[in-house]
Amino acid sequence: MSEMNRRDALQHLLAVPAGMVIAPEVVERAAAHVEAALAPATPEASSEQGAQPAGRAAYSPKQFTTDEWRLLRVLVDYVIPRDVRSGSATDAGVPEFMDFMLGESAGMRTWMKNGLGWMNAECRARFGKGFVSCTDTQRRVVLDAIAYPKKAAPELKPGVDFFNNLRNLTASGFFSSRVGIRDLGYIGNVPVAKWEGTPPQVMAWVKRG
């Protein structure tokens, strides 16, 4: 989006209804993501805005052992890696999000802990070492075997189930972060004075052949 278009879009999007009885700071805060979502995306820009800005390196997980934490961080970046548009799952604070969620749910702790254990056991059975110690190629052998449920061998079901859960939770954490919201281009959550319906260029797309 060109700079001029972007400014127009912003102006249009943030035209707060006259007489709206809501504090301007609430509106500004709510709409802060829009400018970022409309700006050209780069992984550098987006990773700076990770959900856990301060002290990421010093973060000490409450629900994971040191080994589990290391494994988790490697694993979630296989699920959602950094690319040309945005940062990775760890850039977006997904492991920290998971650490919080596990603290809320015994069921989640169980599948997560069992699943991480399964990953290591599977890697040891195949390559004689845990997931983190495996090469990228070896890791992908295991991931390929469990990441496509319909194609997976029946005996790998525990791994498949774990990976479905892990993928869902990674997506939840990533796409609800600043990084992910910006990546998706979600530009709602702003008060608009008048509902214009579907914009003409989107209507043209809807009605295309």
Place this chain on the structure above:
Amino acid sequence: MTQPRSTTYDVAIVGSGAGGGMAAYQLTKAGAKVVMLEAGSWWDNADPTYSAMLKMPYDSPRRGASTPDRPFGEWDACIGGWTIPGEPYTKAEGTKFDWWRGRMLGGRTNHWGRISLRFGPDDFRRKSLDGMGDDWPIGYDDLKPWYDEVDRLIGIFGSLENLPNDPDGIFHPAPAPRYYEHVVKDTCDTMGVTCIPARLSVITKPLNGRSPCHYCGQCNRGCMTNSNFSSPNVLIFPAMKTGNLTLITDAMAREVLTGPDGRATGVAYVDKKTGEDREVRARIVVLAASALESARLLLNSKSSRHPNGLANASGVVGRYITDTTGTDVAGFIPRLVDVPRHNADGVGGGHIYMPWWLDNKKLDFPRGYHIEVWGGLGMPSYGFMGGIQSYPEGGGYGADLKQQYRRYWGATVGFSGRGEMIPNDKSFVEIDPVVKDRFGIPVLRVHWEWRDAEYLQVKHMQETFRAIIAEMGGEVWSAMPTREQGYGIANGGAIIHELGGVRMGRSDRDSALNANCQAWGCDNLFVADGGPFVSQADKNPTWTILALSMRTSDHIIRQRRAGAL
């Protein structure tokens, strides 16, 4: 808030939801001194301490996920849920039933989808039309002026359609459809399925000092600008401004008190904060605790004059309960992949819906349903695109997976059928002979059974939704549910439209209330929630609860002025 014991109010209202809020509004405006008991706590949707409106998911470490007292997500306004600690209910063997209870000011008006449909003329006389269920003691014409009043007072958007059994109201302009709603609408037009603008109690013009909607799509979080309807912002706060309303929160009603003459004298309740038993005295009692809670209160209000409980000489209290039938189907719509990004938030609900459009005489089930539509580019939050392995790539990871999420976001459309159940003698509530809640109040035991009328209707919903999705060029990933799976019918109670249990009628032999929602055998006791409903209709009940409560309140005011109460 503590009143001296000697205070006798004109009216005591139990419950602060749609029915209770409306009664409080009408009665206080007419000058009555009213006390309202609410089992939950204070809540003010306009106060950012309470409302989570305009928060982004990353404003919470939970990203909008549910909590124990907010099963629909941490930012849902409604505090309560399917299970409430210390407040159980029991189920007869074989019964599947889920009971959602709000525990807060405004009750379940903090939760609902604000779909505000009038019942139509046929909905009040179903027995006359097809021999099943019962007719109401009143007709559409009796309620129409009150529906009109509710429209004017609370506000609703919609469009004039002239459909015979889906009466038009006094509407604000309806918002234009979202991108996927255009596709659904075009498809339905092709298939002969009536598809019209939704009718929601969201205002699109200023009304009675309230700002119009600002289209953030977050009605369910509690609207800080009062642009939609919940009982506190539109009814209770104005009632409080009259100076005539005394609100007592955290007050769990135990029973309706009666005097030696059998008339109501007040309500006994438990102060949840201290555990102490208390009571309020009043000349008139209005129950609006929800259909099932009101039935429970009546059944628990036993005395020598009312050995079966109040309004229950006929034994009908707790009987003839219904919930809306429901089932959902979602489809992946390939032509919506890569939807151009734009703000598709809109109001907090669908902009279109499909009222019942077929003739049951040509079908194998007796009553209709309406269809609600969902999809779009809503705020990404906890649970975002769960189950990505169902999409064409079958799962995966890495850069390819990341691209899938981007491309498929907004390409799923879902349909929810909401239909009419016919009351049956296997679906009822009674007092459990053993179990009590943490306050020592006997709890309800629920019996529930769907019949062929409901199963075949839900089968038709499933087939219809699958046909619409196919016509849109989409795919449904779930298999058509079998008869053994009940064709995917939701549990009783799960749609949160329970009605009946304290039904109105023409005779004290087969109803609990007369045509003014006044208890048979206790003339200063009224019910103003979903309890009086005789039948369910294929419409969401709230607008009718409001209209009925307004009508009942008007009756109380007239009777009082005439010196009769």
